[in-house]
Amino acid sequence: MEDYKFLFKVVLVGNAGVGKTCLVRRFTQGLFPPGQGATIGVDFMIKTVEIENEKVKLQIWDTAGQERFRSITHSYYRSAHALILVYDISCQPTFDCLPDWLKEIEEYASSKVLRVLVGNKIDRDDREIPTHVGEDFAQRHNMYYLETSAKESDNVENLFVKIATELMEQAKSKELPRYDEINSQNINRRTTSIDVTCCGN
Amino acid sequence: MESSQIADFNFSNQLKFNIQDLTSQEDSGESSDEFSPENEFLTEEHRKLYSQLTQKENEVENELEKLLSRHCHLETKIRGITKVLPNLEIIHSDAKQLYEMISFASTLAENVSHKVRKLDIARSRVSECQQRVHDLLDLQLCCDGVQTSMNSGDFEKAAAHIHRYLAMDQNLLEKTADDVHQDSKSVNNSISLLKEAAVKLQEILTSKFNDAVAKQDSNSVERFFKLFPLLGMHDYGIEKFSDYLVDKVETSSRKHMKTASETSLTDKRAAVLYSDLLTHLFEDIARTIETHQPLVETYYGPGRLLKLVCRLQDECDRASQAVLSEMWRSRGLEKLTSSIKSGTHKSRGDPKEFDQLLGELATAHSRYSLYLHFLRRKISMDTEEEKQPTVLAALEEKLKSCVLCRTMEELLSAYLILEHHYMEESVRKAIAMDTIESGSQCSSMIDDVFFIVKKSIRRASSTGSIDGVCAVINNACGVLENEMCTKLNATLKQGYPTGYLDLAQAYSMIHARLQPSDTEQAKSLFIAHLNNTEIGSEYVTTLASGLAQEVQCPTQTDRSKLEGCLSGLSSVCAAMGMAQDLGLQQLANAAIKPRLAPWIDSFLALSHNLTEEEFSSYEANEPFVRSLIANIDGIVSEFRSSLTSGNFESLVTFLADEVNSQMERVIMKMEFNRLGGLALEREVRALTGYLNSTTSMSIRERLARLGQVAKLLNMEKINEISDIWTRFNWRLAPGEVKKVLKLRVDFPKEEIMKLKL
Ligand SMILES: Nc1nc2c(ncn2[C@@H]2O[C@H](COP(=O)(O)OP(=O)(O)OP(=O)(O)O)[C@@H](O)[C@H]2O)c(=O)[nH]1
Ligand SMILES: [Mg+2]
Numbered sequence: 001m002e003d004y005k006f007l008f009k010v011v012l013v014g015n016a017g018v019g020k021t022c023l024v025r026r027f028t029q030g031l032f033p034p035g036q037g038a039t040i041g042v043d044f045m046i047k048t049v050e051i052e053n054e055k056v057k058l059q060i061w062d063t064a065g066q067e068r069f070r071s072i073t074h075s076y077y078r079s080a081h082a083l084i085l086v087y088d089i090s091c092q093p094t095f096d097c098l099p100d101w102l103k104e105i106e107e108y109a110s111s112k113v114l115r116v117l118v119g120n121k122i123d124r125d126d127r128e129i130p131t132h133v134g135e136d137f138a139q140r141h142n143m144y145y146l147e148t149s150a151k152e153s154d155n156v157e158n159l160f161v162k163i164a165t166e167l168m169e170q171a172k173s174k175e176l177p178r179y180d181e182i183n184s185q186n187i188n189r190r191t192t193s194i195d196v197t198c199c200g201n
Numbered sequence: 202m203e204s205s206q207i208a209d210f211n212f213s214n215q216l217k218f219n220i221q222d223l224t225s226q227e228d229s230g231e232s233s234d235e236f237s238p239e240n241e242f243l244t245e246e247h248r249k250l251y252s253q254l255t256q257k258e259n260e261v262e263n264e265l266e267k268l269l270s271r272h273c274h275l276e277t278k279i280r281g282i283t284k285v286l287p288n289l290e291i292i293h294s295d296a297k298q299l300y301e302m303i304s305f306a307s308t309l310a311e312n313v314s315h316k317v318r319k320l321d322i323a324r325s326r327v328s329e330c331q332q333r334v335h336d337l338l339d340l341q342l343c344c345d346g347v348q349t350s351m352n353s354g355d356f357e358k359a360a361a362h363i364h365r366y367l368a369m370d371q372n373l374l375e376k377t378a379d380d381v382h383q384d385s386k387s388v389n390n391s392i393s394l395l396k397e398a399a400v401k402l403q404e405i406l407t408s409k410f411n412d413a414v415a416k417q418d419s420n421s422v423e424r425f426f427k428l429f430p431l432l433g434m435h436d437y438g439i440e441k442f443s444d445y446l447v448d449k450v451e452t453s454s455r456k457h458m459k460t461a462s463e464t465s466l467t468d469k470r471a472a473v474l475y476s477d478l479l480t481h482l483f484e485d486i487a488r489t490i491e492t493h494q495p496l497v498e499t500y501y502g503p504g505r506l507l508k509l510v511c512r513l514q515d516e517c518d519r520a521s522q523a524v525l526s527e528m529w530r531s532r533g534l535e536k537l538t539s540s541i542k543s544g545t546h547k548s549r550g551d552p553k554e555f556d557q558l559l560g561e562l563a564t565a566h567s568r569y570s571l572y573l574h575f576l577r578r579k580i581s582m583d584t585e586e587e588k589q590p591t592v593l594a595a596l597e598e599k600l601k602s603c604v605l606c607r608t609m610e611e612l613l614s615a616y617l618i619l620e621h622h623y624m625e626e627s628v629r630k631a632i633a634m635d636t637i638e639s640g641s642q643c644s645s646m647i648d649d650v651f652f653i654v655k656k657s658i659r660r661a662s663s664t665g666s667i668d669g670v671c672a673v674i675n676n677a678c679g680v681l682e683n684e685m686c687t688k689l690n691a692t693l694k695q696g697y698p699t700g701y702l703d704l705a706q707a708y709s710m711i712h713a714r715l716q717p718s719d720t721e722q723a724k725s726l727f728i729a730h731l732n733n734t735e736i737g738s739e740y741v742t743t744l745a746s747g748l749a750q751e752v753q754c755p756t757q758t759d760r761s762k763l764e765g766c767l768s769g770l771s772s773v774c775a776a777m778g779m780a781q782d783l784g785l786q787q788l789a790n791a792a793i794k795p796r797l798a799p800w801i802d803s804f805l806a807l808s809h810n811l812t813e814e815e816f817s818s819y820e821a822n823e824p825f826v827r828s829l830i831a832n833i834d835g836i837v838s839e840f841r842s843s844l845t846s847g848n849f850e851s852l853v854t855f856l857a858d859e860v861n862s863q864m865e866r867v868i869m870k871m872e873f874n875r876l877g878g879l880a881l882e883r884e885v886r887a888l889t890g891y892l893n894s895t896t897s898m899s900i901r902e903r904l905a906r907l908g909q910v911a912k913l914l915n916m917e918k919i920n921e922i923s924d925i926w927t928r929f930n931w932r933l934a935p936g937e938v939k940k941v942l943k944l945r946v947d948f949p950k951e952e953i954m955k956l957k958l
Contacts, residue, residue, distance in 0.1 A: 009765075037601060040610070040668075041666075041667075041668030042668060042671070042762070043758075044758060044761055044762040044765055046761070059765055061765075068607070068610050068611045068614050069610065069614065069668075070614065071613075071614045071615075071617040071618045071621070071672065072613075072614070072617060072668050072669070072671075072672045075617075075621075075671070075672040075673075075675035075676050075679075076675060078675065078678070078679050079675065079678065079769050079772065
């Protein structure tokens with residue numbers, strides 16, 4: 001068994017081109033990928049962060065924003081612990097779509113999921129959505145709000161660390177099932193565990 | 202050497218001078234002795250000065266001695282240096298000699314290499330000259346040859362001549378023509394003749410190739426295709442040849458489309474019409490590439506295949522579009538997916554039809570995955586190692602932007618919506634039609650549900666898309682938790698219906714108007730669903746490890762994606778386990794606790810304050826333990842065959858726990874003497890032995906506390922406790938031990954209080 005105490009699934013959603021992949025790359029690899037194309041289906045990354053001396057493993061699912069991948073991406077909502085809904089502060093239409101995204105989240109995600117609204121690309125000087133508008137929207141829909149720049153590495157680490165911290169606190173207060181318990185769950189003194197890493201690697 | 206000797210001298214002289222200085226100072230000191238201390242006129246001050254002087258004199262004398270002692274040491278050193286000096290002279294001259302030798306050698310080498318260089322230049326000029334002579338000779342030969350072979354229709358030979366001519370350095374050739382003054386005319390003549398011939402041959406080959414294409418004469422097409430590169434027309438040749446191949450593919454795919462449109466609905470391939478068409482198309486293209494790749498590589502060299510593939514891909518886009526849009530239309534995919542998405546879909550007609558459609562979609566995508574895999578493999582085989590990344594990236598760029606890929610992604614999306622719907626509906630149906638077959642511990646839903654889920658995931662896996670399989674696995678987790686676990690949980694939450702009425706149960710039974718046979722049915726349903734939770738967990742675990750092995754993952758990212766999604770199945774296990782815990786608790790509450798209590802309460806009526814006589818008759822009759830075991834055995838055999846082994850073991854464990862705590866409860870209300878304690882310990886042993894024999898696992902630990910209570914009550918004397926207190930791992934706290942000991946009527950209370958534990 002790997003050395004971590006908590007495992008959380010984090011899923012990024014939002015319109016195509018708002019910078020989901022860039023945010024994930026910035027966080028997991030510390031770089032701003034030049035000219036990578038639109039995501040096909042879903043991308044998967046793992047990063048372990050340390051919070052209050054505890055190792056927290058984040059399973060990050062970076063979904064494609066394009067419409068034709070929706071039936072793939074919807075399947076990831078249900079088991080997500082946190083959903084990051086991203087829009088581009090310099091592109092009004094990506095903000096206008098937020099209600100549609102919320103509808104999808106309502107339909108497919110768990111009601112307990114941690115929801116975070118992120119306005120990305122704050123390095124750009126052609127901002128179309130003022131900070132307070134994003135904040136208001138988030139507040140009205142009971143979401144956390146953060147503004148980031150994947151390009152300038154602004155607030156990106158903070159975004160994921162905040163999520164990890166919040167989820168860990170929730171898990172500690174038992175609102176969430178803890179994954180390490182589930183992975184080797186002790187049901188009536190019999191151990192049921194699923195070992196998926198039995199082949200390959 | 203001399204100079205250093207001089208320096209040496211100077212140094213020793215200086216030393217001597219210094220010494221003289223000092224001695225003269227001393228002399229002057231002596232002269233001051235004339236002021237004898239007796240001199241009465243001497244003042245205090247003079248005295249002081251005198252003592253100072255004396256002190257100084259001493260100091261100077263000391264220093265002088267030190268310096269003089271070093272003098273001897275220094276002199277030996279100087280002598281040593283003097284001895285070494287001649288050696289230095291030798292080294293110096295040796296070095297000088299070496300230097301001369303080396304500089305001589307270097308000049309020599311310089312000279313030699315200069316000559317070698319000159320020689321080299323001369324040689325390369327000679328070979329260049331030879332080359333020119335060759336070229337001139339060949340030029341003449343080619344010039345003569347090309348005419349005759351062109352006239353005789355031997356285009357291979359003519360092209361070879363032109364190729365030879367083109368291989369010559371054209372600039373050099375013209376310079377040679379200038380150099381050979383007397384013959385310049387004939388050389389220039391040959392060049393222009395060949396240039397003309399090249400142009401003419403290009404024209405001839407082009408038209409011959411076109412003729413061959415028009416006549417569908419594949420031998421001639423190939424014949425002329427091979428000649429283009431000899432005239433330096435690589436790109437042109439590939440282009441023309443691609444056009445020709447595209448044409449062939451197009452003809453073939455039109456033919457397939459036509460046959461397809463004539464296929465009757467009752468034909469046995471009708472259900473897979475479109476995946477068949479796509480298969481034909483991909484196979485046509487793959488075969489075309491496969492058969493012509495050697496030709497291209499042999500005559501055009503490596504790295505030319507990409508261009509051909511790209512041209513064929515354009516045709517593939519066109520043809521596949523025709524197939525897919527027809528499929529989309531005639532299978533009603535648009536309507537199906539949107540009605541499912543909006544939740545208005547009515548499962549019309551035959552579920553088998555739906556199954557077939559899913560099969561067709563999965564097959565179509567699977568063929569597409571194989572086709573892409575084929576293209577990637579062919580292109581990487583056609584490319585030199587170092588160019589592979591760029592060429593493969595170019596292929597990916599082409600594929601990413603092609604219509605086929607976009608449409609197939611849309612197709613996969615539709616497939617996933619349908620598959621999810623199919624899985625959900627079928628699972629619901631299986632749960633609705635749940636039955637309990639005699640001889641089976643579980644109900645039918647467990648096998649049915651897992652059959653459906655496995656089928657869906659396997660089908661998704663056949664598409665060759667990792668994102669596709671992962672999505673279906675995610676959906677399967679949702680369906681298993683939302684449909685199956687919810688259903689099992691609901692059954693188990695209702696509790697195990699017993700025929701043994703307590704008031705509350707009787708009351709609810711009257712209200713629900715349950716018939717006894719209803720109770721029997723409800724009982725077996727409860728048991729079957731409880732067993733479902735155990736078997737379900739096992740199935741999920743097996744499913745996950747099976748999938749981890751059988752799903753093909755081309756890249757490491759794909760594998761970690763798959764593993765990430767499979768880990769979702771463990772939360773299904775957890776949900777199943779929670780339902781199971783609930784069920785076991787309910788079963789125990791209904792079938793064990795209420796029945797066990799009165800049986801054990803009967804123990805209260807049996808005095809354990811026994812005389813010898815009473816003891817012997819008690820031992821002979823075993824009034825309590827025999828009937829208790831018989832009663833418990835009734836429960837155990839009721840569930841032994843109906844519960845799965847894990848559930849049965851859990852139930853027995855629960856039973857043991859209950860016996861343990863309830864026995865202790867009644868014992869604490871009784872009195873014992875020595876013989877009563879002995880009887881008790883025998884009874885407890887019998888109970889433990891029986892319970893332990895019911896399952897293969899050890900149950901003794903569960904009854905350890907009761908055993909210890911019995912052991913305490915069976916002590917001969919109270920001070921035995923100090924002996925056994927250290928020997929066991931006590932489940933009883935010291936306070937509890939004392940409480941138990943107080944049950945012995947023959948143990949004085951004060952002594953018990955005094956015990957130090
Ligand atoms: N100026 C600026 N540009 C950004 C930032 N983040 C992303 N971009 C650019 O936005 C474009 C799209 O970024 P992606 O990360 O691919 O967007 P995505 O949300 O993953 O898109 P899909 O995968 O299609 O859903 C790229 O050209 C990035 O360079 C940012 O913080 N600042
Ligand atoms: Mg992306």
